[in-house]
Amino acid sequence: MWSPQVQHVGRHGRRVIVPDLRGYGRSTVVPGKTPLRTFAQDIGGLLDHLGVEQIVLGGLSMGGQIVMEFHRLFPDRLRGLVLADTTPQAETEEGRRVRNAMAERLLKEGMGGYADEVLAKMVAPANVRRFPAVAEHVLGMMRGTSAEGAAAALRGRAERPDYVASLSRVHVPTLVLVGDEDEFTPLGDARLMHRLIPDSTLVVVEGAAHMPNLEAPAGFNEALSTFLDSIPGKQ
Structure with a gap:
């Protein structure tokens, strides 16, 4: 899913971690119900295993909601957030x-x-x-x-819970992206997150629907690089 971004960001010397979520790709399938909390805890466990203390965490759609849940659980482990084509409401x-x-x-x-x-x-x-x-x-x-x-x-x-209140407590740089033709998580949802998160950046990717990172990778990558460059320190 993130191949264009892995190649682009990796060329600039940054470490990129792209796990398969539980039940997806080559990760273990656990039947039943997987709450967002479990996905977020899985990421925390992976970071512990890799010896990584802090990250810039990004996700799209469900992945964006996992990012919001990770922020709710582990705010001190975040240096930045990327929320793409997602929604914070319960x-x-x-x-x-x-x-x-x-x-x-x-x-x-x-x-x-x-x-x-x-x-x-x-x-x-x-x-x-x-x-x-x-x-x-x-x-x-x-x-x-x-x-x-x-x-x-x-x-x-x-x-899923409501993340509206917790987003107002985000204190790290945040990039909000959305395809201008997204029907699943429309522009209004992105604008809401932009209003809620102090000093966040909103980028609307023209001519894209729910997966702008694949539909318009050049514009998405440019916005992502600009955002990452604005975060001080080694990444």
């Missing part, structure tokens, strides 16, 4: 119903049908046509995900 009653129903569907049907249905929201339709390799990459990630892992994450996100 899940609604309707949202809980939809996520839990989707979890059941994925366990019964697998990931293929879901991936096909949401592609045009993950990647802007114009970009699906212009950049078919990006569309195939996103489809491949979704189809290759364990249905049990995705279902566990959906159940956990159905119970």
Whole structure:
């Protein structure tokens, strides 16, 4: 998912850590329910294992909510935040119903049908046509995900807390990014986070939907590099 950013940031001599989340990629699949707290604690445990004290932590969509949960649990371990195409509000009653129903569907049907249905929201339709390799990459990630892992994450996100109050207590540099065509987490959500977080930076990536890091990597990478350059000290 983060390949363009790993290559770009790594060229500038920074250390980049890109773990597969629990239930995704090559990480262990744990059936049931995986709350955001568990994902955040996993990251904390990984940092302990690697001997890393502080990080700039970034995430997109669910990953952004994991970043917010990590900040709630471990604020002293953060030097900066990157929140891309995500939302801080607690899940609604309707949202809980939809996520839990989707979890059941994925366990019964697998990931293929879901991936096909949401592609045009993950990647802007114009970009699906212009950049078919990006569309195939996103489809491949979704189809290759364990249905049990995705279902566990959906159940956990159905119970996500409200991060509005905790974001007002962020005291590290923060970059908020969003695709201007994102339907899942629209511009209004990004503006809310920008207002809540003191001295944060908001960047709107034009011509992108829910995955601007893949749809418009040049603009995303430029904003990310500028932000990282503004954080003092070694990274």
